[in-house]
Amino acid sequence: MHFIGKDMDQYLSQKDYVDTAVVPLLQLDLSEAGLKSSAGASEYLQSLTAMLEKQFKGRILLFPPVAYTKNADRNRLSDEISSEMEKAGFKHVFYMTTDAEWRSVEELKNVLWLPAIPTEHMDRNFKQSVMEDQLRQVLPLFLKEWS
Amino acid sequence: MSNNRVSRRQFLGYTLTGVGGFMAAGMLMPMVRFAVDPVLQQKGAGDFVLTDQRVEDITEEPVRVDFTFEQTDAWYVSEVTNSAWVYKEGDKLIALSPVCKHLGCTVNWAGDPEHPTQFFCPCHAGRYEKNGQNIAGTPPLGPLDEYLVEEQDGYVAIGAVRPNTLV
Numbered sequence: 035m036h037f038i039g040k041d042m043d044q045y046l047s048q049k050d051y052v053d054t055a056v057v058p059l060l061q062l063d064l065s066e067a068g069l070k071s072s073a074g075a076s077e078y079l080q081s082l083t084a085m086l087e088k089q090f091k092g093r094i095l096l097f098p099p100v101a102y103t104k105n106a107d108r109n110r111l112s113d114e115i116s117s118e119m120e121k122a123g124f125k126h127v128f129y130m131t132t133d134a135e136w137r138s139v140e141e142l143k144n145v146l147w148l149p150a151i152p153t154e155h156m157d158r159n160f161k162q163s164v165m166e167d168q169l170r171q172v173l174p175l176f177l178k179e180w181s
Numbered sequence: 182m183s184n185n186r187v188s189r190r191q192f193l194g195y196t197l198t199g200v201g202g203f204m205a206a207g208m209l210m211p212m213v214r215f216a217v218d219p220v221l222q223q224k225g226a227g228d229f230v231l232t233d234q235r236v237e238d239i240t241e242e243p244v245r246v247d248f249t250f251e252q253t254d255a256w257y258v259s260e261v262t263n264s265a266w267v268y269k270e271g272d273k274l275i276a277l278s279p280v281c282k283h284l285g286c287t288v289n290w291a292g293d294p295e296h297p298t299q300f301f302c303p304c305h306a307g308r309y310e311k312n313g314q315n316i317a318g319t320p321p322l323g324p325l326d327e328y329l330v331e332e333q334d335g336y337v338a339i340g341a342v343r344p345n346t347l348v
Binding site: 044048051052088089090091092093158162173177 | 247249260262281283284285286287302303304305320
């Protein structure tokens with residue numbers, strides 16, 4: 035489910051079934067050199083999580099991307115988010131990101147780090163198949179966590 | 182020198198008739214076009230979306246067929262890709278919606294190795310028969326929806342979704 039008003043009604047009534055949160059973590063880099071790749075990573079991350087949501091709509095709640103800047107204190111950020119997720123009662127929380135810095139944040143469990151693929155020049159069908167390939171790598175991680 | 186010379190009067194007559202004709206046509210043509218417009222209006226084939234799946238390649242084993250259409254959500258127009266599970270029953274094409282009737286996950290054909298002839302929902306282990314009938318004891322409470330489906334020039338075209346008519 036998406037984090038939108040309509041889905042929240044369903045979420046509240048089916049809380050037992052929707053036990054997994056997905057939080058995209060997105061680094062904003064607005065410097066001239068980094069702007070484009072940051073935007074591309076954002077596009078990639080959001081299409082991937084949207085496809086994931088479509089596949090697992092009934093079990094995951096997809097949150098809007100948490101955006102932070104390059105120098106953000108990732109440890110503090112992860113503490114804040116994970117404690118909020120815990121309060122909400124999610125059994126499983128996945129963080130998806132293209133930002134390599136998260137690999138050094140030890141406390142956060144289930145961080146799925148994926149290298150961003152620039153999809154801006156691909157035509158629609160090709161992009162779709164590339165994203166599906168990416169999705170296929172992510173799905174087993176969810177199934178494994180759930181089983 | 183030619184004998185039948187065109188007089189000044191004749192020349193002006195021809196010219197004015199010609200130019201006047203064009204002007205009249207310029208005014209009348211759009212009017213006529215508007216008048217007959219309803220007849221020329223394209224009907225479209227319902228709202229069927231053509232896919233790139235050939236009908237002859239479809240067997241009794243359900244295959245996933247993707248189709249893309251434009252969706253308008255208030256001011257936001259986006260291209261949406263949906264899929265359907267298409268198979269043949271005899272000569273009849275059948276397309277089932279992959280949306281689980283429990284909480285809306287996407288179901289897969291033979292997604293569970295223990296039940297290779299059923300649709301399987303990975304979220305809460307819901308299962309459906311090939312015709313979309315939900316299996317009692319699993320979470321889903323109703324059969325999978327069905328798409329209207331037809332053949333267009335040898336390719337599968339997928340239309341509106343409707344409640345399952347097979348079970």
